[in-house]
Amino acid sequence: MEKKKLVNDKIPRKKKKRHKVWNIETLITISTFTFILLAWFVLTELEFVSSLIMPSPATVLQSFQEVITTGYKGNSLWVHILDSMTRLLTGYFLAAVLGILLGLASGYNRKIRAVFDPIVEFYQSLPPLAYYTVLIIWFGIGDLSKVVLLFLAAFAPMFIASMSGVKNVKTEYIQGAYNLGANKWQTFFYIIFPASLPYIFTGLRTSMVASYGTLVAAEMVAGVSGLGWMVIDASRFMRSDIIFMGLIVMGIISIILDRLLRFAEGKIVPWKGKD
Missing domain, CATH: 1.20.5 (Single alpha-helices involved in coiled-coils or other helix-helix interfaces)
Structure with a gap:
C-alpha cells in the first residue's frame, strides 16, 4: 500500500483549467x-x-422609459420591435433557405449556375431603395413589399457565399470520396456540404447585415410602424432623444442577432479556422 501511495504521489496531476x-x-x-x-x-x-443635435444620456434614458411605459404614436416599443423583427426574419428565413439551396446547386452544376448567377449579379449591384419603388407599385405599401425587399437584399450574399463554398472544396476530398466508392449524392452530402458550411455561415451573417440595414431604410421610406419608422418620424419633430434611443435599440438588436449566428456557427462548424 505504501508503494502505491508513493507511485501515486510521483504521478503529476493535471491542473484544472480555469476559464477566464x-x-x-x-x-x-x-x-x-x-x-x-x-x-x-x-x-x-x-x-x-x-441638445437638439446631441441629447444627454439622461435625456435619452428618460425617453426610453417614456416609450417603454406609454409607447410612441399609439404603439409600445415592443410592438415596434416585434413589427420590425417579423418583417426581418420572414424575408431573411426565406432568403436563407432558397439562397443556400440554389447556391449549393449552382456551385455543383454549371447549367443551374448559368440560370441564376447572371440574375443575381445583375440585381445585387442595384441599391435596394432604387427598386423598392417598383415593389411598392407591385405589392403595395404594406408589409409584403418590405418582406420581398428584405428577401432580395439577403438572397444575393447568401447565394454567392453558398456557391463559393462548393466551388472552393478541395478536389482531393472529392476524388478521395469517389475512390472509396461514393456516388455523386453521397459525395455531395458527406463531403461538399460539410466543407461548404463555413462559407454558408459567412453568408448568413452577411445577409443579416444587408437585410437589417435594408429593413430600417424600408421602414423610413414607407412605413407606419417599426424602429426605422419611429426614428424617421421623430426626426420630423426634432425629437433627437427619440432618434438616439431608437438608434441604440437597433444597434443592440443587431449585436444580439450577430452573436446568435456566431454561437450557432461555433456549435455547428467547430472546425472553422483550424485547418
Whole structure:
C-alpha cells in the first residue's frame, strides 16, 4: 500500500483549467464603450453641443422609459420591435433557405449556375431603395413589399457565399470520396456540404447585415410602424432623444442577432479556422 501511495504521489496531476471571465479583449471593449459614454456625458453636460443635435444620456434614458411605459404614436416599443423583427426574419428565413439551396446547386452544376448567377449579379449591384419603388407599385405599401425587399437584399450574399463554398472544396476530398466508392449524392452530402458550411455561415451573417440595414431604410421610406419608422418620424419633430434611443435599440438588436449566428456557427462548424 505504501508503494502505491508513493507511485501515486510521483504521478503529476493535471491542473484544472480555469476559464477566464474577463480577457484583455473584453476589457478593451468595455473600456472603449465607457470612454464613449463619458465623452458623450461631458460634451452634453458642459453644453459644448446643442441638445437638439446631441441629447444627454439622461435625456435619452428618460425617453426610453417614456416609450417603454406609454409607447410612441399609439404603439409600445415592443410592438415596434416585434413589427420590425417579423418583417426581418420572414424575408431573411426565406432568403436563407432558397439562397443556400440554389447556391449549393449552382456551385455543383454549371447549367443551374448559368440560370441564376447572371440574375443575381445583375440585381445585387442595384441599391435596394432604387427598386423598392417598383415593389411598392407591385405589392403595395404594406408589409409584403418590405418582406420581398428584405428577401432580395439577403438572397444575393447568401447565394454567392453558398456557391463559393462548393466551388472552393478541395478536389482531393472529392476524388478521395469517389475512390472509396461514393456516388455523386453521397459525395455531395458527406463531403461538399460539410466543407461548404463555413462559407454558408459567412453568408448568413452577411445577409443579416444587408437585410437589417435594408429593413430600417424600408421602414423610413414607407412605413407606419417599426424602429426605422419611429426614428424617421421623430426626426420630423426634432425629437433627437427619440432618434438616439431608437438608434441604440437597433444597434443592440443587431449585436444580439450577430452573436446568435456566431454561437450557432461555433456549435455547428467547430472546425472553422483550424485547418
